[in-house]
Amino acid sequence: MSFDKVLSQSHVVRYFQGTISKGRLAHAYVFCGPDGVGKALFARELAKALLCEKVDESDGNSTGNKDACDVCKSCRTADKGENPNLSWITPAYKVIPISSIQELDRLAALKPVESRRRVFVIEEAEKMSVEAANCLLKTLEEPPPGVVILLTTTSLLRLPRTIVSRCQVLRFHPLEPDVLKRLITKNFDVANDVDGLEWLTRASCGSMGRAATLINEEAVSRRRKLFDRLSSLHPEDNFLISQEVLDWCPHDKDEGLEVRRSQLRVWMCLMLEYYRDALLCKVGAGDIGLFNSDAQDNISTKARRLSVGTIMNIMDEIEYSLEGLQRNANINLLVENMFTRIARLEAIT
Ligand SMILES: [Zn+2]
Structure with a gap:
């Protein structure tokens, strides 16, 4: 059928x-x-x-x-x-x-x-x-x-x-986790990496398109790099970090800006999940299961340094930038402004 x-x-x-x-x-x-x-x-x-x-x-x-x-x-x-x-x-x-x-x-x-x-x-x-x-x-x-x-x-x-x-x-709804896991296992070579498969399923948020972006080796190491950068943000590094993230979202001559936007959305959603995990650690709910449980040490150190209010403001900032991305804002400016404001919020915590 x-x-x-x-x-x-x-x-x-x-x-x-x-x-x-x-x-x-x-x-x-x-x-x-x-x-x-x-x-x-x-x-x-x-x-x-x-x-x-x-x-x-x-x-x-x-x-x-x-x-x-x-x-x-x-x-x-x-x-x-x-x-x-x-x-x-x-x-x-x-x-x-x-x-x-x-x-x-x-x-x-x-x-x-x-x-x-x-x-x-x-x-x-x-x-x-x-x-x-x-x-x-x-x-x-x-x-x-x-x-x-x-x-x-x-x-x-x-x-x-x-x-x-x-x-x-x-x-149309996002795919259910079990269905997505089955599709990921069928389409990509991840069956032997149980932790990787779990993370990929959660991070793909019900979309095979997002899974395909996250699956390659480069994306795994870039995610680690992004979290390292977030663990110690300095206002003076913003330009470099922005450029780095933008380089991960290449401008495809044939596909145009749309592909670039959708890749950038993946990285921004990962940042949102990083700070959401920090908030859970901050309020003592880290043991109910972090989104990025493999980065728990990094995230709990971050949580100790920031107040609940600051983490929530940063999450608002990322959400606001995600909306801007949807509204076709200038991508370079959007990413740079986002990192600048996050670093400022962190500095005054
Ligand atoms: Zn027929």
């Missing part, structure tokens, strides 16, 4: 199985949730089910099959990316241009090929240009019959409200 490939999102699978049985499919959906939790995978499996020749949509109380069969011609061509009724749009050089949506428009007006419908998936829909979004809006206002459009995004705020209001929104 195709939907079985979708892990940790059983609420969405159940929703669609019910919707398909009742024949109440909407013409557009937005799948919203963090990176690496299976939004695109689900879109593919749903598209297959909506196009599968064996799926029974006959009547409301039918107990027939609601899932893609994986063997009919439609399913097989969909798996190969060759199904003429399934079109997949992804950003090219960080933007979805108007030409991609105009092509969607053109195909949507045509009769499906030996099928009851056409399905369009727009991945990372927040990357549509303004013109592309306006063009899509027109299609959403008067959708041709038999057309289903699936959009994926990490943030509803980054999509025009006019588009969101014309779609059904389904939220």
Whole structure:
């Protein structure tokens, strides 16, 4: 069964199985949730089910099959990316241009090929240009019959409200720890490192995308380095530390700033977890399980030096910078300011 490939999102699978049985499919959906939790995978499996020749949509109380069969011609061509009724749009050089949506428009007006419908998936829909979004809006206002459009995004705020209001929104949750652990073990060579696997599962916060960033050897040694730097912050070192962290988030010429931002988010979240652990040590709750239990000595020394109020202010500072990152602030300035303010807060404790 195709939907079985979708892990940790059983609420969405159940929703669609019910919707398909009742024949109440909407013409557009937005799948919203963090990176690496299976939004695109689900879109593919749903598209297959909506196009599968064996799926029974006959009547409301039918107990027939609601899932893609994986063997009919439609399913097989969909798996190969060759199904003429399934079109997949992804950003090219960080933007979805108007030409991609105009092509969607053109195909949507045509009769499906030996099928009851056409399905369009727009991945990372927040990357549509303004013109592309306006063009899509027109299609959403008067959708041709038999057309289903699936959009994926990490943030509803980054999509025009006019588009969101014309779609059904389904939220995707972070992966459950057991599921994530199984996926990490299956995809990366970590089965022999029990402590490493535990840490990676916690630090990935339910996202395979984040796990992939953290998995390499370099990331492990950089995390140690970051914690060493945090253990003795001096206001005069801020520029160097900022540069070091920024160097760990290279600017990818093809992928653009988005990849850099998401890598930086990982390091900033690790800092937040470091200070959260320090707060637990400070209030005598360190034994309930630190996020970074392998760095306990470093963290308890830090906790002894700072007051509860200072640690909380520093955590606010990091949260504030994470929000800035989401709002597309200047990355270099944001990181430098964050370290400067943290060092100042620590100095006056
Ligand atoms: Zn099929």
